[in-house]
Amino acid sequence: MAKAYTPGLLVTRHKKHRCVRRLPIAGDVKVKVGDRVSADDVVAETSLPGNVNPINLANQMSMPPADVMDCMIKHEGDPIAVNEPLAQTKGLFGMFKSTVNSRFEGTVETISPVTGQVIIRGAPLPVQVRAYIDGDVVSVREDEGCEIEAEVAYVQGIFGVGGETQGRIAMACTSNEQELVADEITPEMKGCIVVGGARMTAEAIQKARDVGAAAVVSGGLDDEDLKNLLGYDLGVAITGREELGITVIITEGFGEISMAERTYDMLKGHEGGNASVNGATQIRAGVMRPEIIIPLSGSQAAQAGQEFEEGQLVIGRSLRVIRDPYFGMIGEVSALPAEPHVLGSGSKARVLEVKFPSGETAIVPRANVELIEE
Amino acid sequence: MNQIDPDQIQVILATDCGSTTTKAILIQYVDGEYRQTHRGEAPTTVEKPFADVTMGVVNSVTEIGELAGRRLVDDEGRIITPATDTEGCDIYISTSSAGGGLQMMVAGVIAEMTAASAKRAALGAGSIVMDVIAANDGRRPHDQIQRIRDLRPDMILISGGTDGGTTEKVVQIAELVAPAKPQPRFGSDYSMPIIYAGNIEARDSISEVFSEGGFDLQIVDNLRPVLERENLGPARDKIHDIFLEHVMAQAPGYDKLMGWTGAPIMPTPGAVGDILQTVAKLQNINVVGVDIGGATTDVFSVFDETFNRTVSANLGMSYSISNVCAEATMANVLRWVPFDMDERELRNHVKNKMIRPTTIPQSRESLMFEQAVAREALRLAYKQHKEFATTLKGVQQQRTVGDTFSQETAGQTIVNNMKLDLLVASGGVLSHAPRMHQTAMLLIDAFEPEGVTMLAKDSIFMMPHLGVLASVHPKAAEQVFARDCLIYLGTCVAAKGMPKAGKPCFSWELSGDRSGSGTIHGGEMQLVELAEGETGTISLAPARGMDLGEGPGKKVEREVRGGTVGLILDGRGRSLELPQERVACQATVQGWLDSLEVYTEEVQPAAV
Amino acid sequence: MKQAMVILLALLAALTTRSLGADITLAPPSGVTASDVPNDVGSQILVTWSSSPDEVEPADGGVRALLGYAIYRQVAQTADGLESIGEAGSNQSELGFPANFTFDDVEPIGSVSYGQTTFVDENVNAGGTYLYAVAATGAGGTFSPLAVASLPATAEMQYFNQGKLWFLIIMLIISGVIIAFVMFAKRGGTIKVRPIAGLEAVTEAVGRSTEMGKPVLFVPGILDINDIQTVAGITVLSNVAKTAARYDAKLKVPTARSLVMTTARETVEAAYLGEGRPDAYNEDNIYYLTDEQFGYTAGVQGVMVREEPAACFYMGAFYAESLILAETGNSIGAIQIAGTAMPSQLPFFVAACDYTLIGEEFFAASAYLSNDPEQLGSLKGQDVGKVIAAVLLVIGCLVATLATVTPTQTLEMAQLYIADNILGNAGLAPNEDAVMEIDARWNAVESKVKEEGGS
Known part of the structure; x- marks a missing residue:
């Protein structure tokens, strides 16, 4: 078998990108098919039912739950404020009445004669879904959301933290092999998507956050720095909900590793342009990688070449090794032996031969390489 | 599904639709017994762009068909049943864990009592328990509601209260679930199934709470009718029914697949549990099984016919590897590695494995490190299992004056390594280790079996198939399990107690297919040759204070079975302790690895 | 003549x-x-x-x-x-x-x-x-x-009783050990306290009550609050109340003394507040029955038979009512946990209850429950004191036995020293007269032996 499919990260100069914008629960969709939207526009909104707060009246009034109903001042559906009387006991001959005030604001949702529990629901929480990218609404699902399509340049990162944001692309490094350190972050980068080269330092991220950058993108990051940034040791790669005030994306991996030249050049080509980024990563079945989406104007789109084609392992194909001992090295396929090969570890696996730019070759398991999309 | 006469079955086809691959096996009746004859594999096709699980099934079955020289799939892409001499199969069965398997949320009144029973029922049925809601779980009601809202389980199991017990608390729990309006994972066009298996007196109130809001309430017998007894069967069966009717029906292609099978499709882990239970019962032994995956680790145990299963959600070798290192601490992982490693590099290395989960270790160091992580993952998973597999809590104790100074609380673990007879390993890192010795060593280090314990691994992850088969044809299932499913690694003999280093721990004498004798000293391990298929009788005389199954210092005689590794004699003592000091620890571990020939000389990669 | x-x-x-x-x-x-x-x-x-x-x-x-x-x-x-x-x-x-x-x-x-x-x-x-x-x-x-x-x-007053020097030494050792352990615990050291099954089972007992929809019954004994056992009982009550608040179980505390009732109310209310469940606290559930021993017993029994609590706690000083209560509790199928320092009542509790805290355990409960470094440290220190006492006891018995069976001068001197100096009032140095007396006796024996040997 001379061909094999090996997954890779998508980096493409031009792609028709669709993204689904969906509400968590049913609500209003504000756009219709054919509308042109920009990243900041609200495309759908709804209000989540408020928080639920139970109050056990039977206990507070020392009475059987079944009697609670008769003592209610407020009834189901009534709005109630904090410290407003909720229920009152009958007392003795109309005297010695005791009153229970609400500790919560909201509406009385239910009064249970079984548990003596009154549930007060707080004010609804508004939820807005923004367009996230500049593009056209191509479909609308009633009460749920819509799909937006745009011609974009698209970069998939390997890992990120932090959620959706957008800004102008600002290049901080001069080459893809330069480390991103704090000195390269300037106050002008406020609101920008800062693009570095190789590993970024913790100080650089800190400074970017201080100057108010929207996101930082670079080749690598030390695990220790990630731990300090998050405040905990990340166990499972499911991210996107962190509230760090900045979105951080690495394109290659952990440790000292430079950003792929192609990715770097592409981002550099769009310097100053707007982009949407999302750090959310989910490495599970149904994998989700962080992304950098750069909407293209009509002329740009026409210039950029064809859509990318899914990767095939063929001789001459360029790839990156993604596991030690050659971690991070880029080379091209020089041979594809069909027979499984015994590795240094003693396991048998299907391998390929890589030729590195230095002319050296190495045998690596096929599982440990990643194609670089061209 | 039509009834099948077990005696007429000659050809059995079974598939397991996993999240990434669909594995098919063919079992045939050859020379008076059932044997697994061929197997095939193909990528699972549940997700886009294929979105039809049967495509993967047909692909894998076609592969088998080619290997077996038997036409199993007809021109319309259907599996041919019943069999004729040259084509088709008598029965087709399948399990599924595609799309993340069966995911449930369970709720009960007290976390350690009815909620624990509910969790046991759900896990036993083969589901992943996303969360357990209980009145005493320490969360405020609105946090609980928020949590219920965030989860998107396939179904919810609510229990609580003994029959005639609390109604109030069960209804309270229901009153949390109903307004939270949890959304099912697949599609919004079907109502969330809710199984109520609590206090029978609360049924009316529960029905009322769930009467509106789009719930599909199913009521079954209380799973804890009195605190002294569990009755998990009805709830478990109902979970299976709903799994088929609702959950499977939502997954692409499953309606078609269900039409093909001769027995209900089971969730994969549920089927594994079934086969282990069947084997434990038929052979009258205690079994522990483990399946370590990329994201999760499942531990199954059958002790005295009591079955328990736990899923350690974030202990795994790829997606969760970073979590294993965080939970076990790097120092604990590194104690199994007999050489120095740079910690910063290692941390990056671990994270890189997490974000690129499919890579495999290329160098020996890398493999040793990964196996060190596996030891810790298994240790943690087994610890969680021991904590969960307990006797029932909340039970009245009967005492006499003699118990004055020996009062024990209820809820002690039922896992007893000394009584364990068979330890079965499956999952990538265990079953794909380059040397079986590594698998055996991993099992011993992680599970610390005591006394005489047989070690085995699942050859090609066949247990799920056999689990379903056990429900239609237990005899065939057991035959294939014993003959083809398990690869016996050998027998581990380990003394309980803390032997002094260098002092005799126990002496042994082996007779039978092989003979030999010797003395094992404290801190020492020895490998005695006893090949696959060979058996023998071993007489063991433990030193004072050491226990090999009959009590401290008492002599033991046991039948032992050989395997690809052999007879492993372990004098390291239980519980296993490694030197604190790094250099001493490295030397000790290296010694163990050498005596068991765990890692042979590194093979240099050719043509660099 | x-x-x-x-x-x-x-x-x-x-x-x-x-x-x-x-x-x-x-x-x-x-x-x-x-x-x-x-x-x-x-x-x-x-x-x-x-x-x-x-x-x-x-x-x-x-x-x-x-x-x-x-x-x-x-x-x-x-x-x-x-x-x-x-x-x-x-x-x-x-x-x-x-x-x-x-x-x-x-x-x-x-x-x-x-x-x-x-x-x-x-x-x-x-x-x-x-x-x-x-x-x-x-x-x-x-x-x-x-x-x-x-x-x-x-007549002169001595500020220092030299005869009790040994007392001082032992006291200093024990106090020192207690202080050392307290410091150790405060600095984050872990002091292991043997799990007390009875206290571990509190959650289980309360949980059972919740599941069965039955109340938890707590009996704080029949003596007043000035009895140390009642105080220890109230400490346990605080823990039971916390668990009840967390598990949302109804807690009933009938008392035999008005002061105990007031204390119990305060304790339980504080516990409910501490668990963030002030709404679940109902002071009517903690009530006074009667001072009469058997009137109280009958009252508590009535509650048991009518309400069938799923968990009963007996923590405090008990007399004849212990078995009556514990047997009634057993007959209604409750998990029962007792704790008392009344030696005569312990066997009844042990036989009829699921768990029993015996004497010391009962008093150690507060240290065990609070996990407070000071209490844990002093608990550990007291253990050292007990060890010293036990060692002295064993050595003393051994020496005294040996001195009787095979008398030697050294053994007798040792016996004298333990009895008079360490346990008695003779101070650090042994009493000269007594020493001389033993010396003389043994000299006599010796000379006699010599004489016999000579003849």
């Missing part, structure tokens, strides 16, 4: 004296001394003397003339420094007793029977100086002449 004559004469003389009655004169004791008793607050003076020659029983079998001794005292100087003897200066004898001293007018400060030669005057003031005299007394109110001590004695 001559000897026999002398005896006869003496007998004769004795007969004559007896017939003479009051006219006989007794010989006074000699060598009277007075000295301050050491290691006291200064309230004692020790008077000693050598017995009068008349104390010897007459050889002819006649009646002994001397019956005892009377002790007399003169204040030489009072504690506040006033010279009282000086006032009677004109008619005083040379050592301070008045010349006109008559036995009829002056009451002795104490008397002892014959055979004794010491007297401790416990009625002196610290700092006072006293002069003592002793007279032999005979039948019919006869007295010998006064034998006056050569020197007066001053």
